[in-house]
Amino acid sequence: MSKIIEPKILKGFRDFLPAVEIERKRVIRLLEDNFESYGFVPIDTPALEYTEVLLGKGSGETDKQMYRFEDNGKRDVAMRFDLTIPFARFMAKNRQDLYLPFKRYHINKVWRGENTQRGRYREFTQCDFDIVGTDCASADFEILTMMRSSLSALDVPNCTIHLSHRGIFNRFLDHLGIKEQSVEILRTVDKLAKIGRDEVLRLLTELSDAEKAEMILDYIQKEDGFIPTLEKLERLAGGPAEDSGRLREIWSFICELGLEDGFVLNPSITRGLDYYTGIVYETFLDDLPGIGSVCSGGRYNNLAGLYTKESLPGVGSSIGLDRLMAGLEELGRSAARSSNTQVMIMNLEKDLVGYYHGLADRFRKAGFCCEVYHDTKKFGPQFKFAEAKGIPLAVICGGNEKEAGTVNLKDMRNRESYEGISPEDALKKAEELLK
């Protein structure tokens, strides 16, 4: 007998057992269907790419987290750590085979050697969607409204999208004469919810001065209503311009579709990254604000500048699937189940196994998920199996029933039985019971 290898997995990695994987697949299908209903198309890219390509300009943080190695051909390669950089590379490489505007979604796993102490996984799923090749309010609006309808599709219609505009904020900083510090200021403001007003004020004062720090805190304070807030921003930024006009246009679409309740102009939303140039936004579940934003993103003016000279403006979003699924579970919107089987054909007599498979086929052809219990065993283990698998209905049929052309149908949830009915009637009854 050879030595047993311990079946351990790497820290930060997970096995997905059926109950979790079924729910993941359900959620992903609903998202995919919603994206496709707006004309978004799916793509996929390699899990492994040249490190040089993934690293791009490179940031210390990302570099350290990458799974990077030399392959058997001595190439410096790395596993993708997000879906944004591969998308930029994808657009540059395949530009001649694509039309613009190009609307893609991409749902797949990414890998980061993060510190797992913070409750983070090293393998997790991202779900990105972007509209590339146009810079207009219509595209901005579509991304926003698709975020909402995605959550509606998952049965959490009560969500609020907080948005703001990077361009107005930059104009405001320029107006104050502190545009050079914009990156640090953005990152500081982004921490508001986490570190509180006083600490932000202290940090902003360090970056500029006390008066300007107060003005920034005034700027990021939302007023009562979208338009009053917008008017304040325009005033503080030195008047209306294209950027605030864009927000006004988006707001008019929101009003035209009667979606006012779902959107807030919130100038404290900045998104840390200096990548964004237009609108930025975060989405919160009304019934679960504590878990933070489940979907966020913004507009950028050049997606693939690292890989091509063609300028590709775009707007995009990313759903944190793990966080969203945790939220769905907390809200009781998760349909967690250990299988999708609806009907089990019990196995009472070895000689009837072929007949059982025929019965199962009839149920499947009628649209049920139906399985035969494979081994001829006593009722006990078969019922236990059905319970473990969460199967609601059982078909019981022995030699006498077969001869009489009948079956017994048992509802495992309340132990009620429907005996001596034809397979035909069992199908009808099952439909009724599972409605």
Added chain:
Amino acid sequence: MSKIIEPKILKGFRDFLPAVEIERKRVIRLLEDNFESYGFVPIDTPALEYTEVLLGKGSGETDKQMYRFEDNGKRDVAMRFDLTIPFARFMAKNRQDLYLPFKRYHINKVWRGENTQRGRYREFTQCDFDIVGTDCASADFEILTMMRSSLSALDVPNCTIHLSHRGIFNRFLDHLGIKEQSVEILRTVDKLAKIGRDEVLRLLTELSDAEKAEMILDYIQKEDGFIPTLEKLERLAGGPAEDSGRLREIWSFICELGLEDGFVLNPSITRGLDYYTGIVYETFLDDLPGIGSVCSGGRYNNLAGLYTKESLPGVGSSIGLDRLMAGLEELGRSAARSSNTQVMIMNLEKDLVGYYHGLADRFRKAGFCCEVYHDTKKFGPQFKFAEAKGIPLAVICGGNEKEAGTVNLKDMRNRESYEGISPEDALKKAEELLK
């Protein structure tokens, strides 16, 4: 301006553009739905595991092909190169949380640094399904019939499953007194289609002697019909036994469900691997035999022996998704399209963009995939876009139409127009045109 990075990808890796990815998703969904209709449940495992775990007993070939490296925590890790070993490790690790028999499917990518000269990819998709924890004819039959129904679900019902039984073959070799050479003999017989009868005879003669080589070739010759072939095998193997009884039982189920046309007892099927102990099988498309087996597998007596002392017998199959999809395309069963969008709302006036989004919503709520063209442009570029995206219908609506409460619907495939109709009627017409 910073230096442009060439957007290249690694040899043997692929970008999946929308037309390909849409078709992949369609095929995978149909397979998933079919598996679930039989009570199979999905799982997933990490892309990256301890090398020690993946390597198991280790074989030179696999070892060389693995993407193996040291991670930032100095762990010896590797990317999975199949879904079988992770499944064995999964069963051993999660045994206490699972019921038996456990029926799982797993569809995901695997990585092998193979020689790409042979037209192979280094990143490709496997689709595995197994029934673990029972050794009975019912489970064997279910795997076989599910393979058939999977191909039916993909609109290729005309396929033939060739099966045989390792146990009978081993008994036969034992009978001949050459059991020790069984692994080499199996691998030689497995090459029959590739290298031809004469070369197999020569190799078998080297492994045993001329008389026995002829007897092996006689054994692997199929007779006219399942039962006559089975009787010959029994005779050559020294009489009926449990192994041949199993085939007889499976055949009785096949007959009971009227599936005789789809199965052939073909003793030349051996499957190279010494892993199998019971039935083994390969599936060929009747209209495209040249591409080889699209789905194959067999019964094994111990899935997870490397990782646990519990013996887990099982039966399983693997679909070569890339090969199958190539086959579907060749048979014209592939539904390749560049998007799923059915209706495009054309953008004629900037002031109507909000109205256009409202129209699109009405189409979506009626179940259509519908998108607004984002930029207000001339007809030309908009039609060109619709064509590139394969969108069959366009809704055309300017200020006059809006005022009159009408739209024009245009069928892009035959250029026919339905003008001045209400949005309501446009929905009905669209349904009719896309039926």
